[in-house]
Amino acid sequence: MAEPARADEPLLKTPLHAEHVALGARMVPFAGYDMPVQYPTGILTEHNWTREHAGLFDVSHMGQAALAGPDHETTARALEALVPADILNLKPGQQRYSQLLSEEGGILDDLMVTRPAGEEEKGYLYLVVNASMKEADYAHMSARLPQGVSLVRGDDRALLALQGPSAEGVLQRLGSAAASLSFMMSGWFDVAGLRCHVSRSGYTGEDGFEISVKAEDAAALWRRLLADPEVKPIGLGARDSLRLEAGLCLYGHDIDATTSPVEAGLLWSIQKRRREEGGFPGAARIQREIRDGAARVRVGLKPEGRTPAREGTLITTPDGREVGIVTSGGFGPTVNGPVAMGYVSRDVSAVGTDLHLMVRGKPVPAKVAAMPFAPHRYKR
Known part of the structure; x- marks a missing residue:
């Protein structure tokens, strides 16, 4: 999970940095931030606790921003020129997952x-982007927004994720x-006497909440x-093990500027209207892949035995033909065995297909x- 920091750039700290240090966390560089990779009980215990109870994550390194325009339609259409999701028909209070796309249909x-629910927030859309990409994302969006729609950074806010089957009871x-x-x-x-923007979502497959709060209130x-x-x-x-x-x-890792949403198995995030109308970057490629199928696709992989296959592992057919590469892999504590995902040629992508992973x-x-x-347990 750790990413090397550039030697000429000091690591950034989230508003909760001192809390992690006080709890004995092992800190590592990640996306330019000094972040906790684990606490003294260890990754396995933390993984299982989240599946069985409620885990609290500091995700304040993520980018929080808003698009502000005169009304919802104007702001939604401005964003629809950059992403393939149906933003126009979002209900007040509704959240949707999407991708910023390049002109070639790759995922930036x-x-x-x-779409916030408040009357005073008409014309606003709240965005959460990845920490490693937020500066590039903000520049990309700002350069392409029409007159009257602007990007407002939320650098004064922290973000906490409360995930697991006990999360609802904790808030109650x-x-x-x-x-x-x-x-x-x-x-x-209101959460613990603090005004927060809360969504019922997360990155673990469990029921849970993401809670945006003023940075100065984050530690409390x-x-x-x-x-x-x-x-x-x-x-x-x-x-990482939970999301895998x-x-x-x-x-x-699993998606980048070389992969399209169709290759990545994310077609579910492109609603019918957008699939048919297009009007987003790379639409011609994506519509072609919807029609004809992509040459390669993201698949799940279960290795035999106990040896995990890590990112970069070559995937072959049993007779040695190279057909793909692992993009994420490790030990799945809930599965009690190694799991991985990666891209393979479409002809070997069916569930149950025998493959080989070239480990060392x-x-x-x-x-x-x-x-x-591990089954998703979202509260629908």
Whole structure:
């Protein structure tokens, strides 16, 4: 999970940095930030705690921003010129996953888009983008927005993710009405006496919430949430194993500017109107791949035995033909075995297909597997 920091750039710190250090977290460079990879109990314990109770993640390194325009239609159409999702028909309070696309149909970043519910927020769209891409994303969007629509950075806000089957109960015990949200809906709520923007979403496959709060209030909220015995802090290591078991893409690994949403298995995130009308970057390629199929596709992989296949592992057929590469892989604690995902030629992408993963020069038998590896437990 760790990414090398550039030697000439000091690492940034989230508003919760001192909290992580005080809890004994092992800190590593990630996307230009000094982030907790694990706490003293370790990644396996943190992973299992999130699946069974509630894990609290600091995701304040992510980019929070808003598009501001005169009305919803104007702002939605401005964003639809950059992403393939149907933004126009978002209901107030509804959130949607999408991708910023290049003119060639490659994924420049993936993001969450929310139409806020408040009357005073008409014409606004809230965005959450990846930490490693936020400066590039902001520049890309700002350069392409029409007159009257502007990008407003949310650098003064922190973001916490409360994930797991106990998350709803934790918010109920704090008396927060956010506990009543349904999946991919959002709004402004009181959480522990603090005004927060909360969405019922996350990156673990579990039910949970993402809570945006003023940076100056982040530590107070963090401590209040951790005061509940069902909640423990979780680092980047378990965040990665949880999202891998959930079959969720990590930008820069499973998706990047060379992959299209169709190749990546993200066609579900492009609604019918947009598939038919186009009008987004790379639409011709994506419509062609929808019609004819992509040459390669992202698949789940289950290696035999206990040896994990890491990112970069070559995928071959049993007779040695190279057909793809692993983009994410590791041990799945919930699955109790190794899991991976990667891209393979379409002709070997069917679930159950026998393949080999070349781990340290030796072929490890594997099968194409359905994703997610651990069932999603969203509250719909």
